[in-house]
Amino acid sequence: MRSLGRKDHGQAVHGWEGAARNGRGWRGRRRWDGVLAALPLLLALLLVCHTAVPNGPGRWGSLLETFLPWLGLGVPVVLCVALLRRSGVALCALLVPSAAWFAVFGWLPDPQGGSAYDLVAVQHNVSDVNADPRGTARQLAAADGDLIALQELAPSLLPEFGAVLDASYPHHVSFGTVGLWSRYPLADERRIGIRPADLGEDWDRGFRATARTPQGDVAVYVAHLPSLRLGRTGFGSARRDESAALLGAEIAAEPLDPVILLGDLNGTLDDRGLAPLTSRLGVPERGLAFSWPERFPLARIDQVLARSATVSDLRTLPATGSDHLPVAARIRF
Numbered sequence: 001m002r003s004l005g006r007k008d009h010g011q012a013v014h015g016w017e018g019a020a021r022n023g024r025g026w027r028g029r030r031r032w033d034g035v036l037a038a039l040p041l042l043l044a045l046l047l048v049c050h051t052a053v054p055n056g057p058g059r060w061g062s063l064l065e066t067f068l069p070w071l072g073l074g075v076p077v078v079l080c081v082a083l084l085r086r087s088g089v090a091l092c093a094l095l096v097p098s099a100a101w102f103a104v105f106g107w108l109p110d111p112q113g114g115s116a117y118d119l120v121a122v123q124h125n126v127s128d129v130n131a132d133p134r135g136t137a138r139q140l141a142a143a144d145g146d147l148i149a150l151q152e153l154a155p156s157l158l159p160e161f162g163a164v165l166d167a168s169y170p171h172h173v174s175f176g177t178v179g180l181w182s183r184y185p186l187a188d189e190r191r192i193g194i195r196p197a198d199l200g201e202d203w204d205r206g207f208r209a210t211a212r213t214p215q216g217d218v219a220v221y222v223a224h225l226p227s228l229r230l231g232r233t234g235f236g237s238a239r240r241d242e243s244a245a246l247l248g249a250e251i252a253a254e255p256l257d258p259v260i261l262l263g264d265l266n267g268t269l270d271d272r273g274l275a276p277l278t279s280r281l282g283v284p285e286r287g288l289a290f291s292w293p294e295r296f297p298l299a300r301i302d303q304v305l306a307r308s309a310t311v312s313d314l315r316t317l318p319a320t321g322s323d324h325l326p327v328a329a330r331i332r333f
Contacts, residue, residue, distance in 0.1 A: 036082050036090030043074045043097040047104055055272060058234025065270040066235075066299055069288065072101040105288070117312055117330035118215050120145040123302050124317075124326035125224070125264040126161070128154040128177070136320035137164035143317055143328050147211065148181040149262035151224035152322075176204025178222045180262075185212045186220075194223060194246040196239040206247065206263075210256065215333045218309075219256040223247055223263035240266050241273040248276030257308035258333055264324065265303045281305035284329060287314035291325040304329035 046053070050068060055061030075097055082090035122145035126136055130152075140148050141164060148165065153174060161179070166172065169181035173189045180186070189209040195201075205224040210217050225243045229236035244265070251259060261281060267274045269283050283305060290297035297316070302324055304311055310332045317326040 033085075033087050033089045036078060036085070036087050037093040039074065039078050040090070040093040040097045043071055043078075044100040047071055047097065047100040050270065051272060059237045059273070060234060062237050062267070062271050062273045063230070063235040065272060066268050068268070068270045069101075069105050070298070072097070072105075075101070116332055118333045119147070119213060119218075119331045120328060121147040121149070121260060121262055121304050121331060122317070122326060122328045123149050123262045123264075123304055124320070125151040125302060125322060125324040126153060126157065126320070127322035127324070128152040128157070130157060130321040132321040133157045133160035134164050136322065137161045139318060139320050140326060141165060141168055143326070145328055146183045146213070147220060147260070147262065149220075149222045150179045150181075151177065151205070151222075151264045153177050153179045173207065173209050175207040178205055178207060178224055178263075180207075180209060180220060180222050182209075182211055182220075184214075186210065187212065192221065192223070192247070192250045194225070194243045194250065196226060196242045199226075199239070206250075208250070208254070217256060218333075219254050219259045221247070221251065221254075221259065221261045221263070223261065223265070225263065225266045228266050237267070237271075237273050244274050245276045248280055251277070251280055251307070254307075259307040260309065260331065261303070261305040263303060264301060266301050268299050268301060269303070277305065281307050282310060284311040284314040286312070287329075289314045289316045289327050291316055291327050292323070294319050294323050294325050297325060300327070302327045304331070306331055309333050 050065055053061040053064050075094055078090060079094055122140055122143050124140060130136055148169060154177060158174060162172065165181045169183055171182040171184060171186045173180050173186050175191050186209045189207060192206040192208055194206040195203050208219060208221045211220050226239035228240055265274060269278055289300050291300045291302040304314055304327065312330045312332050314327055314329040317328055319325055
């Protein structure tokens with residue numbers, strides 16, 4: 001048996017070190033593959049099971065649901081990393097969140113027109129500091145809607161909008177800072193009680209009216225729910241949620257059908273804080289239509305919902321002097 005020489009000994013040591021390095025590299029690669037595969041699965045879980053995220057103090061569940069569609073951006077990010085690291089496991093795992101996203105949102109492509117409809121409704125938060133109210137009114141009138149609902153309609157803006165809209169929309173009603181212009185006669189107008197308990201009586205943001213359309217009488221609700229605040233303590237939606245519950249109760253007690261709700265609800269349709277409304281009203285069949293903020297829309301908080309009617313599609317309109325984009329919806333009775 002030949003003894004191990006100096007040269008052979010050095011080769012053996014280098015061989016063991018190389019094997020150890022290869023082993024560590026293989027384990028490191030496996031660890032990365034595991035992380036990259038777990039991230040898409042987590043995305044899919046959040047998309048499908050977002051209601052399982054607690055919504056206690058901080059309203060973190062509502063915060064997630066406000067921006068839920070944007071979780072889809074995680075797919076191309078993980079895809080790029082997986083391609084760089086040549087991770088086949090991660091590439092396969094990406095099929096799961098992709099399928100989950102299309103299952104949740106794929107049925108809401110932007111409308112291309114052609115849907116049958118009986119009425120067009122336009123909804124817009126015009127901003128109480130709008131520097132060009134008449135220009136905004138002209139843009140809204142150009143959408144050729146039958147109903148135009150406005151929020152943040154400050155008293156100083158009311159004559160400006162009326163000067164443009166009254167000719168084509170001779171029927172108008174407003175309470176507080178919300179208003180409605182209509183091609184059809186309006187009747188039975190009244191305020192609705194959606195004010196949170198800790199706000200003063202000057203907070204006046206909701207009403208209902210009966211629109212006498214060619215298809216029959218329609219109950220039209222116009223509302224502007226309280227704003228949200230995001231801070232160190234979480235998502236401040238308590239007032240919005242309280243107001244949504246009050247509005248839901250008003251609509252539940254409404255004897256007339258159909259019902260149309262037009263409003264800045266300060267929440268998306270996935271946000272469980274709006275469940276008192278979304279559980280009672282039909283949502284648009286098509287159209288993501290992100291409406292806020294105007295410069296880089298991240299969420300649709302301007303909504304058109306209906307009962308005993310179908311919102312066949314919803315789309316955004318060109319920017320106005322507001323920090324929201326207007327939305328227009330086709331409604332079928």
